[in-house]
Amino acid sequence: MGRSGELKNEIQRPASFMPALGPALGRPSPIGQTMSGHGGAGRKKRDMNTPLLLTALVDAFSILVIFLLVQVTASQSPFDPSETIKLPQASSVDGDKQGDQSSVAVLNIENGRYILDGKAIERSMIASALKQRKANAGGEIRLVIQADESTDFDVMSPLFLSTAEAGVSKLEFAVQEVERTK
Amino acid sequence: MIAADNSASGRGKKKGMDFEVNLIPAIDLLSVCICFLLLTAVWVNLGSLKIEQGVGETNAQGGKNSASLWIEVQRTGDLVLSTRDLPSGARGVERAVLTSQSGKVDREKLRQALRSLRTATPTLETVIVRPQVKAPYGQVIAVIDSLKAEKVKDVGIAPES
Structure with a gap:
């Protein structure tokens, strides 16, 4: 070839x-x-x-x-805000999202209405409901508060009196976690 | 290749030992799984800011209060800073106003004020946030977030009644 x-x-x-x-x-x-x-x-x-x-x-x-x-x-958490609530943003959130779910009470504030663990509740009844919840849990409970960022604080002020009356000292404000900006 | 070797071994026609796994249904199944998980995934990362609220008797023993900073959050986003129970000789502030930035809490000013106060008084570890009645909740959270970022140990809320 x-x-x-x-x-x-x-x-x-x-x-x-x-x-x-x-x-x-x-x-x-x-x-x-x-x-x-x-x-x-x-x-x-x-x-x-x-x-x-x-x-x-x-x-x-x-x-x-x-x-x-x-x-x-991994992203299971007690926080489950409704569609109408726009949570405020924060970067320095605390850890331990999971914790003991039985000792967590979730209070939503929607349009001036209080909803504790999914049930609408009168403002005057919050303290007694929290006391009951505390008795059921058999000790300290954490109260997670979910409210829209534009809510006036006068809607929330009575809540602090109720929690103090019920002996709940651990409060948590649910926020939307964002990256920290320098 | 193995099948070819087997058939060539001379002991009659043997069943082929190699087989193909039909991957198409597996891919279909995985695609459906991925679509489902992507649609149901929670893309908003939620967290919480913890505070401890004083319950029960308040300093019944008449003990000395620790140094504290009180931050009043106003409706406009302005902050008014006052120090209380500082050690003698320490330089504090009395109703120092930090103006807001376009209606929002000026985090940078707050950070600087807090740093200068803690430099002057290292024992300043307690900050009480005092929102006004019409202060937006989001601004209060912004203040607490800034305090947490500066590693303040005790953050409390004392709303106006």
Whole structure:
């Protein structure tokens, strides 16, 4: 074979080494067969198939699912503000979001109404309800207060008297955590 | 390749030992899982600011109060700072006004005032926030957040009655 023959082989080699979907999975691809079968005219066509590595895709998806599941599990908290409440933003939040759920009472303030643990309650009844809640928990309870950032403080002021009357000293203000800006 | 070797071994036609796991349903299932988790995920990170409220007898023994800073939060977002029970000789403030910045608490001014006061009086670890009746709750939280950021140990609230 002369020099021209060697050159021809070198030019043709990449086409013959091009991997196709069929060989990658261990059997010829029907798409590949169809394409080569209809080539006609005796001309060798360039194979348009590329291998699709599904195993890597499944791996990536699995990692994503595990990550999202862990995140969803870790983000369980007693705070569940309604859609109407826009919590104030803060950066220096305290840790221990989980804690003992049985000793947490959640008080929402929506449009001047007080909602303790999902039930609407009169302002005058807050102290007695907290006392009852404390007795049920068998000790100290934490009161989580959720209110809109635009709420006037006069709506909240009576709350402090009620908590003092009920002997609840641990108060928490639910906030939306944001990055600290320098 | 293994199947080819088996068939070539000469003991008749054997069942192929290699098989392909159909990955398409697995990908479908995982895609649905990802979509579901992405839609149901809570993207707003919630936290809480803790405060301890005094309950019961207030200093019945008549003991000496510790040095404290009282911050009055006004409706406009202005802050009025006053110190109480400072050690003798310590330099405090009496109704020093920190004006707001476009209706919001000026955190930077508060931080600077707090730092200078704590430099002058290192025992100043108690801060009482005193919101006015019409002060927005968000501004009160902004003050408490600034105090927490400055590592103030005891933060309390004494609302106007």
